[in-house]
Amino acid sequence: MKASPATLRDRAETRLREKKPREAATEPQRVLHELQVHQIELEMQNAEMQEARDRMETLLEQYTDLYDFAPVGYFTFTTAGVIQQANLTGSRLVGIERAKLVGRHFGPLLATGTRLAFTTFLQQVFASQAKQSGDFALPHRTVNIEAQRSPNGQECRAVVVDVTDRKHVEDAVRRSETRYRRLFEAAHDGVLILDPGTRQITDANPYMTRLLDYPHDQLVGKELFEIGLLKDESASQEMFRKLKRQHEVRYEDLPLESKTGRHQEVEVVANLYQENGHAVIQCNIRDITVRKRAEEALLRSEALFSTLIEQAPFGIYVVDAKFRLQQVNVRALAVFKDIEPLIGRNFSEVLPLLWSKRISDPIIKRFRHTLKTGEPYQAPEFNERRRDIGEMQIYEWQIQRVTLPSGEHAVVAFFNDITERKKAEWVRRRLDVLTASNQKLEQEIVHRKAVEDALRQSERQQGEMLTQSRAMQEQLRQLSRQVLQAQEEERKRISRELHDVIAQTLTGINIRLGTLKQAAGLNTKDFGRNIARTQRLVEKSVGIVHRFARELRPAVLDDLGLIPALHAYLKSFMADTGIRVSLRAFAGVEQADPALRTVLYRVAQEALTNVDRHAHASRVAVSIEPLPQCLCMKITDDGQAFDVERALQGGKRLGLLGMRERLEMVGGSFSITSTPGKGTTIEARLPLRKSRAKPTARRAKAKSKS
Template identity: 30%
Template sequence: MDTPHSPSAATLHAALQELRARAEKRKSLVTQSLHEKLPDDVQRLVQDLQVHQIELEMQYEELLVAQAELEALRAQYVDLYDFAPIGYFSLDPLGVITQLNLKGSQQLGTVRQRLLGRRFAWFVAPEDRLAFQQFLNRIQASEARQILELMLQREDGTVFYALLEGLAVVREPEQPPTHCRVVVIDITRQQEAKKALEASEARFRRLFEHSSDAVVLLQDNYYLDCNDAALHLLAALYRTEVVGHHMADFFPEWQPDGTSSLELIARVVREALDRGSAKAELLMRRLTGEDVWVEAVITPFAVEHKAPLLHVAWRDVTAARAARVELLRQKEFSESLLDNSVDGILAFDQELRITAWNRVQEEFSGRSEAQVLGQHVLELFPEYAGGEQEQGLRQVLLGQRMMRQDMPFHSSQGHFESYFVPLASPEGVISGALVHIRDVTERVRLAEEATALKLRQQQEVLAAILTTQEEERKRIAEALHNGVGQLLYAAKLNLENRAGTIQNREAALSLIDEGIKATRTISHELTPGILEDFGLKIALEELTKRIPKQQLHVHLHLHGLEQVRPRLYDVATYRIVQELLTNIIKHAKAHEAYVYVVHEDGHLHISAEDDGIGFTSTAGTGKQAKGIGLAGIRNRLDLLGGTLTVDSRPGKGSIITIEIEVKN
């Protein structure tokens, strides 16, 4: 590129030196004296000439100073011209470039020397050349400044947007312009920004028109524009029914809560201006008079020297609001059910975090709803972690229903049942679980009372049966003793008084003695009169004494039997010991037996131990001993509420332990 022309600093310095030299010379001329012999007229003439010379030289000096100043100003002008940020061109009437600055050559993409003498139109885009020629014509025909926007083309073919400002230069009045000056400003960025803005506006317009939400533009409380969705929302057919109307035309005077619609809108607008955006739910009124709830989102846009432009998006939330109200009603109803339920109720989500905790559960646990909501179940109840209870919680979240009695989710006393129900969506997605905790303490108490009553009734029936049995046995014993026994005794006496062979009589008498003895034994076994006459202790001692030692050596140990008991327990104890000894004699093949009968702490403890052959039992229950005489003992114990334990192994003998609670 070319460089600007400027005066040499050395030339200015030389001019100043010359001025100083002239000043010195003038000083010498002024001080130089004339010859005394010259006439006065000549001397005056010489002095006038010297003065005149000095005046001329002073004027010359002033001209030199003025020239130097002009050269300096010219240099500044050249700098400003050449290094200006915009292009300056001088064109003749035909549009030929006669002068340009450095920025102009840079804009056209070549050096200044190659541009001088060329037509400016060659650097105008072909589609804009006609407009450029008209621009030159307007400059030639008018003294006013002319403006044109067009596309310029550089030497290398690249183009840019330019703004041209032209003004004609007239040398002589009433003469046509000799040339014109044109300023070229690169406005490519402005044009690109303008196109981007236009594209943005087009996109905004498309969004505005095709938005599914109702959108309106307001300014100074009046509608400027609206889209089709807004027309549909307001039940309007034409934009003229909305545009130009006051915003209050589509709102009732008062909102349902008693707030003025205009005051509410003004408050929301102020909030939008402060925060940049605001949202509110408003009740609107369509042109048909129908009310509709909308969610309004207001976004303000600043407009220079005007009121802010409000972009308002309306969304019909009438159905959603009704659903929300219904949901709120159902929630309140559910909460009412939870709070008024007689059961403790809690819920937890998939992460085992508490989501519900009703009033009854608060009473059960002593923990308020605020204390437990959001807390992890296993953190609130660490005793459920890592075991069967935690596994149960996981199974419920997989869709399994269950009932547990070991997870009441509190530590209150009593009996509780917890019913676990998975919470699933209509699609089957499980979001958590609901737990009903029912206090069954009263039910268990009633069941226990019913069981106790049933047992008591069974015991009363047993007592009646045993009493009846004993009475029947007593009657049979009396019949045997008073009837059969007396007859046998009379027969014996009759045989003794009759004559006959001694051998026959002795044989008959021996048989009759055996019959009398058997009758007495049966009578005694049917009704032990010694039990009624002398009590349980003497009766048991007498029972063991009647067993021959060569048949079975019995060791009897008694303690506490002097205590008073209902006769039912004495009879049962006697019969149990009797049956135990009979079983040992018949089945155990034992030589020795130990029998313990103890009454202490309200319980009768009976134990029989032998050194017999033993038998196989199942876990001490005696289930394998049904055929060896324990069934009768078990029946008595079931009716009395007693327990029986058998400890026996083949070849090791047997130990049978019985415990009966004595109830007065």
């Protein structure tokens, strides 16, 4: 606060007395005293002015910080759109340093399509004192500019806000609304929108108009009972009361008659929800007429199936997909009569109650096999002792898989108890030729047992050999995978060592030699030439190391992805061989698992190496495209064809075998088509698995440096 002259005088007098006591006043002393007081007053005024200036500079710094670091851009424009002032946020919005912005026209910084609109906007700003606002497009973002003319009428101040995210959200909302409307229009269920207050229909989709045979304009404004969906108005009121309490009402089976008299069965689900702050009711109506008819047909089919089983002249029982006894006819029930409970019981529990484990286990195994594969089984004559009653019984039986009316698979067993018939036949044969029959029977039994034993032994041996063969094959495959994986890891390690250690060392030598060359500039020319020659050798060594590193494991494959790595390799390949190669790939391949991308790169590398060595081709096309559940890479050349089967079976084309093994190692497939006059196509297919791997060490290092 500025002191008044009287106050300043009193303070100066006080300070002077503190320095020097006042003596008796003479005229010269009085004048001197006045001068001293005036000097102190000036000193105090200077101190106050300095303090005020310091406060002013602090306030100015604070204002400058607020101006520069505000979350929005501030600009001052002339009538021609020339930038006079801009804060730091504004310079970041347009992507130009603030020092280079002043004096430039703002219009050319905008996207081409909005420059004319900005000129019109400026004219409106300077035409009135009111604020003007508009959205304009910069090359990479959208901004809102709000401007107002200054009192002098020669300039305007503008606030520029980045509204890119808001625009994206608005676009997403518009797209969402469009998608919802398309779903609403294309739905294969009827959809009605109702006002909870009036209970009247406000909208209906096209399927609803076809279901009811009402035009859209006749549906709007009606209540549900008026279109035949509910019985009467009281039923409609009851449904709305339930909706208010539960927010959802479901009717499983309602009769519906269309305007033209067509009768249908429908399922109705009504939901009450909020939309933009207003309550809305949505009714989904599904036509279940066809389903109801199918259910009725299924019931009739099941009744017919049960009737056929019950009236069959032999024993029948049914084992369902869960291996439970589902149905047993009267003739079969006599066999299971002492077992309780029977229906619904697991068949593997029932059978051991009738027969010994030696008999029941193979039968249960046969039933399961037929249920799984659908292979029918005709059993040989069955003659065994019952476990429950201790009697020998003879049966003829067979099993077959069927599809029940419910759509599930089941096994149906047909059998006849031929015990008495077999006994009568045996007695008759014994009476005719008892001795001869006995001898032949014994021989036949011995022969059959021998044959069966030999057959069982052979089957066991074959099974053991097959198991051993599969185990050895799996061991060989596992070993091959381990070798390939170890080879890949070793390549990656060597590549990193060459790139990160050796190459850096050689580069450091090169830089040092360059320094020596500059330092020796005053010496003889021979020394300079030797240094230059040494530099060329070092540069050549660096290039060799980099090329060696790329051949072992291209760093670009880990750092940038498969497509850049293939581009780099193809460029080098074309430069070395003169063969023209084209690449077509979809960007989504970079989302695949790193192991899959490595396999694709190695297969392409090996395939192109084979083209250079054997095909004598002039052009090669490489493509990577998505297929359902897999990635497909094709390498096609216009060179000489070859015998694919002979090359693979001979074992001499290790490159082809290596490609196939790499693909099979990650669950892929490999095929070659080679036709004389048309060239060769290698096709590799890999299962589509997205990457879950953590960033590589190189990426993590790059990220930390950034």
